[in-house]
Amino acid sequence: xxxxxxxxxxxxxxxxxxxxLSPWVYALVAVAALVVLSVVRLLSGATDLTxxxxxxxxxxxxxxxxxxxxxxxxAERAGVVNIGLxxxxxxxxxxxxxxxxxxxxxxxxxxxxxxxxxxxxxxAVATVTFGVDHIxxxxxxxxxxxxxxxxxxxxxxxxxxxxxxKQSPRISDAPKVTIPGLSSLLADIEAKRWFFVSDLAGVLRxxxxxxxxxTLLAVLVIVGTAWVLWRxxxxxxxxxxxxxxxxxxxxxxxxxxxKYLALVASGAFAGLGGAFLAVxxxxxxxxxxxxxxxxxxxxxxFGNWRPGGLATGAGLFGYTDAMALRGSSAVxxxxxxxxxxxxxxxxxxxxxxxxxxxxxxxxxxxxxGYWYFSTDEVPPELVGAAPYVVTLLVLGLAAQxxxxxxxxxxxxxxxxxx
Amino acid sequence: xRGKTTGLVASLLAAGLVLAACGSDTATTGSxxxxxxxxxxxxxxxxxxxxxxxxxxxxxxxxxxxxxxxGLDKLKADLGVEAKELEAAAGETEAQKEDRLRQLAEGxxxxxxxxxxxxxxxxxxxxxxxxxxxxxxxxxxxxxTDTGANIANLTFAENxxxxxxxxxxxxxxxxGKxxxxxxxxxxxxxxxxxxxxxxxxxxxAEATVDVKYLTQPPDFTGFNxxxxxxxxxxxxxxxxxxxxxxxAGGSGNGVFKAAKAKGKLxxxxxxxxxxxxxxxxxxxxxLTSMIKQVDVxxxxxxxxxxxxxxxxxxxxxxxxxxxxxxxxxxxxIDDIKAKVDEAKTKIVSGEIKVPxxx
Numbered sequence: 001x002x003x004x005x006x007x008x009x010x011x012x013x014x015x016x017x018x019x020x021l022s023p024w025v026y027a028l029v030a031v032a033a034l035v036v037l038s039v040v041r042l043l044s045g046a047t048d049l050t051x052x053x054x055x056x057x058x059x060x061x062x063x064x065x066x067x068x069x070x071x072x073x074x075a076e077r078a079g080v081v082n083i084g085l086x087x088x089x090x091x092x093x094x095x096x097x098x099x100x101x102x103x104x105x106x107x108x109x110x111x112x113x114x115x116x117x118x119x120x121x122x123x124a125v126a127t128v129t130f131g132v133d134h135i136x137x138x139x140x141x142x143x144x145x146x147x148x149x150x151x152x153x154x155x156x157x158x159x160x161x162x163x164x165x166k167q168s169p170r171i172s173d174a175p176k177v178t179i180p181g182l183s184s185l186l187a188d189i190e191a192k193r194w195f196f197v198s199d200l201a202g203v204l205r206x207x208x209x210x211x212x213x214x215t216l217l218a219v220l221v222i223v224g225t226a227w228v229l230w231r232x233x234x235x236x237x238x239x240x241x242x243x244x245x246x247x248x249x250x251x252x253x254x255x256x257x258x259k260y261l262a263l264v265a266s267g268a269f270a271g272l273g274g275a276f277l278a279v280x281x282x283x284x285x286x287x288x289x290x291x292x293x294x295x296x297x298x299x300x301x302f303g304n305w306r307p308g309g310l311a312t313g314a315g316l317f318g319y320t321d322a323m324a325l326r327g328s329s330a331v332x333x334x335x336x337x338x339x340x341x342x343x344x345x346x347x348x349x350x351x352x353x354x355x356x357x358x359x360x361x362x363x364x365x366x367x368x369g370y371w372y373f374s375t376d377e378v379p380p381e382l383v384g385a386a387p388y389v390v391t392l393l394v395l396g397l398a399a400q401x402x403x404x405x406x407x408x409x410x411x412x413x414x415x416x417x418x
Numbered sequence: 419x420r421g422k423t424t425g426l427v428a429s430l431l432a433a434g435l436v437l438a439a440c441g442s443d444t445a446t447t448g449s450x451x452x453x454x455x456x457x458x459x460x461x462x463x464x465x466x467x468x469x470x471x472x473x474x475x476x477x478x479x480x481x482x483x484x485x486x487x488x489g490l491d492k493l494k495a496d497l498g499v500e501a502k503e504l505e506a507a508a509g510e511t512e513a514q515k516e517d518r519l520r521q522l523a524e525g526x527x528x529x530x531x532x533x534x535x536x537x538x539x540x541x542x543x544x545x546x547x548x549x550x551x552x553x554x555x556x557x558x559x560x561x562x563t564d565t566g567a568n569i570a571n572l573t574f575a576e577n578x579x580x581x582x583x584x585x586x587x588x589x590x591x592x593x594g595k596x597x598x599x600x601x602x603x604x605x606x607x608x609x610x611x612x613x614x615x616x617x618x619x620x621x622x623a624e625a626t627v628d629v630k631y632l633t634q635p636p637d638f639t640g641f642n643x644x645x646x647x648x649x650x651x652x653x654x655x656x657x658x659x660x661x662x663x664x665x666a667g668g669s670g671n672g673v674f675k676a677a678k679a680k681g682k683l684x685x686x687x688x689x690x691x692x693x694x695x696x697x698x699x700x701x702x703x704x705l706t707s708m709i710k711q712v713d714v715x716x717x718x719x720x721x722x723x724x725x726x727x728x729x730x731x732x733x734x735x736x737x738x739x740x741x742x743x744x745x746x747x748x749x750x751i752d753d754i755k756a757k758v759d760e761a762k763t764k765i766v767s768g769e770i771k772v773p774x775x776x
Contacts, residue, residue, distance in 0.1 A: 048653065048656075048657075051656065053653065053656040056652075057649045057652060060645070060649070061649065146507070146508075157478075161695050162480075162695040162696035162697075162698070163696070164475075164476070164477065164478020164479055164480060164484075164696075165476050165477050165478040165505070166475060166476050166478060167478065167479065167480075167668065167696070169696060170697075170699060281643075281644040281645040281648065281671075281672060281675075282644060282672075282675055283644070283671065283696070285642055285643075285644070285668055286474075286475075286507070286508060286642070287474070287507070287509065287639065287642050288642065288643065288644075290639040290642075290643055291639075321649075322649055322653075325630065325632065325646055325653060326649065326650065326652070326653025326656075327628075327630075327653050327657065380603060380631060380634065381603075381634050383634075384633055384634045384637065
């Protein structure tokens with residue numbers, strides 16, 4: 001799931017037709033993707049495509065997005081659309097700044113989470129208790145939260161040493177772990193630039209070197225969510241509130257309670273995402289989230305409202321983002337990669353009988369290939385757009401089988417079932 | 419029943435919005451009271467009321483805006499001016515900037531100082547409507563947009579200061595690979611890049627400069643996203659770069675963090691970043707800083723108003739005028755200071771012409 005972003009984009013393509021694919025299929029797809037990456041690296045000479053540094057940067061960028069996506073997942077699975085994620089993340093960054101500089105990174109994480117819960121509760125009161133339109137309430141939170149955070153930061157950070165009206169003093173970073181021995185061994189292999197082997201070493205080294213404990217926590221939380229929502233009675237009831245609240249009610253499920261719990265979890269994860277962002281960048285800053293809440297929501301949709309999928313989506317965003325920030329030669333190589341990926345999509349779509357889509361994908365793929373071979377670099381104005389272009393293409397061409405929870409976003413009143 | 423509660427919630431949320439708006443625009447009114455009356459020796463003229471609109475980051479950004487704030491604080495202490503400071507919010511619209519300036523002008527503040535090039539259009543518009551109020555805009559001079567009989571354009575020769583830190587970077591680099599991280603790809607930041615590259619090349623012709631801008635306009639978050647700065651700098655360090663110049667506002671913190679983790683060097687911008695309290699734990703990697711004395715420009719401007727010597731149009735603060743300099747705090751460039759000073763003298767005398775554009 002965290003092996004280079006594009007790689008994983010392909011996983012979505014051979015979408016399961018009602019039956020679950022075995023883990024081996026996913027492993028095979030990941031290996032195939034890495035082979036493609038390796039070929040592109042050899043062709044283009046852009047070693048940064050699979051370097052440990054890129055993987056590390058992608059992981060760091062992906063974690064806040066994945067947390068935002070997870071927050072969206074909890075809310076929507078219980079039938080509440082939560083576009084207030086961005087606002088809840090802002091609350092999380094402030095909480096992390098406030099507690100983080102005084103009592104260390106872990107206190108920051110806890111405080112960020114708690115402030116996120118406050119945002120989630122606000123959304124719950126508005127949408128569940130009072131039946132306010134979910135979008136209106138979400139927008140209100142997105143407007144209210146930055147204002148509140150700014151007000152509080154002026155109050156608490158202006159006079160703190162090293163702080164300002166719009167930024168907190170420094171927060172020390174969470175501890176990072178490295179698997180001793182393995183890392184240097186992998187570095188040696190990576191430096192050899194062998195086909196596939198070095199790429200694998202690079203990716204593995206990125207995943208095992210200087211990994212923040214926060215990243216590990218995020219992985220645990222994603223796995224935990226998958227278990228709770230899909231393997232426990234509690235999760236089944238919660239999801240039933242999103243699929244068919246009236247049916248759930250008729251079976252004795254307290255829908256209001258589950259929606260409240262889901263929104264508390266949603267706020268907590270959004271706050272956690274904000275806290276991760278603040279702690280890993282070393283301070284709270286006004287406007288720091290920069291739309292990550294919305295991108296997280298996109299990652300969730302990309303992932304078909306499933307934890308594994310949203311982690312893949314966040315990984316894809318993180319990877320292209322890291323690529324765009326680290327070097328333009330790698331972004332140029334991304335063109336070729338995208339071209340190959342689109343051709344693969346075209347083949348898959350053709351085999352499943354979607355001639356039109358297949359044609360569009362093939363044409364675009366050839367176009368990207370031509371673009372790659374006829375130029376030496378991507379104009380800087382387009383580099384920043386790379387993550388969005390890649391995601392739009394993957395969403396548009398490879399993932400038509402998305403299915404949101406059936407009653408997400410609809411107001412629900414007890415006893416007035418549909 | 420349900421309609422009623424919905425209405426209630428709606429009005430609560432509306433109140434929330436109003437609060438939010440207040441939060442982002444809270445004014446801090448300068449006291450001025452401590453030194454103004456009595457001490458001015460019988461002058462009966464009322465205190466000058468200065469309106470100051472900050473760019474994103476505002477007072478306390480430890481960088482560009484703080485430099486303007488220092489100038490204002492000095493004015494409060496020395497001239498006893500009254501001041502009103504308003505802050506910008508991230509991602510705000512043109513109309514919000516215009517409103518902010520109008521609010522100051524209607525509140526009787528004169529002169530009004532807009533800090534940052536993002537005010538270019540709004541200053542041009544508002545200045546037309548308030549022809550008896552004097553405006554100053556820091557960092558921009560665009561003929562036809564923000565020029566007029568009552569507008570002073572205070573610009574800086576950032577390219578000259580960047581040239582000097584470029585010289586220092588080239589002399590200190592072991593690998594001959596040097597990096598430049600720009601916040602947002604705007605003409606202003608390109609001026610830093612051009613000067614810096616010129617300084618590097620003039621000192622070591624075979625050295626290379628890796629250039630990366632964090633975001634492209636109209637996305638201005640690149641000035642305020644340390645995580646992006648860290649990622650970009652890490653990419654450069656991994657590629658063998660060992661000195662990175664961060665012309666990226668608040669994102670520069672991320673560059674220093676990366677430099678610290680990898681044992682490399684960074685160069686600061688706008689203020690003497692080595693001495694900033696928020697950067698104490700990374701200050702040992704800050705080689706030097708390109709200093710842009712916005713405070714000098716602010717004090718000069720308000721003093722000129724007080725003395726009735728307002729001059730409209732562009733005023734360039736360069737090395738010669740003392741508006742630009744480089745920092746020596748930390749003593750990391752003591753051994754090469756003579757060479758940097760030599761370049762400085764040559765720029766001041768006109769022997770070296772630093773380019774402004776690519």
